[in-house]
Amino acid sequence: MKIYFSGAIRGGREDAELYAEIITHLQQYGDVLTEHIGQMDLQEKMITDKEIHDQDLNWLIESDIIIAEVTVPSLGVGYELGRGVEMKKPTFCFHRSEKTSAMVSGCPDIKTFKYNSLLDLKVFLDEIFQKL
Numbered sequence: 173m174k175i176y177f178s179g180a181i182r183g184g185r186e187d188a189e190l191y192a193e194i195i196t197h198l199q200q201y202g203d204v205l206t207e208h209i210g211q212m213d214l215q216e217k218m219i220t221d222k223e224i225h226d227q228d229l230n231w232l233i234e235s236d237i238i239i240a241e242v243t244v245p246s247l248g249v250g251y252e253l254g255r256g257v258e259m260k261k262p263t264f265c266f267h268r269s270e271k272t273s274a275m276v277s278g279c280p281d282i283k284t285f286k287y288n289s290l291l292d293l294k295v296f297l298d299e300i301f302q303k304l
């Protein structure tokens with residue numbers, strides 16, 4: 173199982189530690205292609221934006237499922253979700269904020285969940301992967 177985890181980078185790194193916890197939890201279910209999103213000391217590599225885009229798009233194509241944490245708004249995450257939906261990937265979004273974008277929560281092809289704690293989120297993830 174190849175998992176594309178999506179979370180904010182240039183959108184803001186305040187949830188980076190949480191992303192790392194989510195990625196660690198997801199790793200029991202498969203290979204997380206975007207492990208770098210959880211790196212606390214993430215330094216943008218000396219690669220161009222085109223190289224980042226093309227690499228991530230290839231991972232998105234390769235992936236079997238997309239899991240996104242969308243509490244910190246991110247243009248890149250929104251873009252990945254849209255591309256993933258077009259590719260008909262099973263797509264799941266999680267947020268702690270009261271609401272997220274209507275373009276995410278209103279999309280019938282994205283399953284969106286509001287959660288309160290990391291424990292709740294892990295329970296949601298376990299249910300998703302057990303049903304696959």
Ligand SMILES: O=c1[nH]c(=O)n([C@H]2C[C@H](O)[C@@H](COP(=O)(O)O)O2)cc1CO
Pocket residue numbers: 177178179180181182183184206209216224228245246247248249252
């Ligand atoms: O350096 C990067 N590496 C990378 O993989 N991304 C991808 C993965 C994330 O899910 C998403 C974050 O987008 P943004 O940077 O707009 O918050 O874009 C984004 C950047 C920087 O935009």
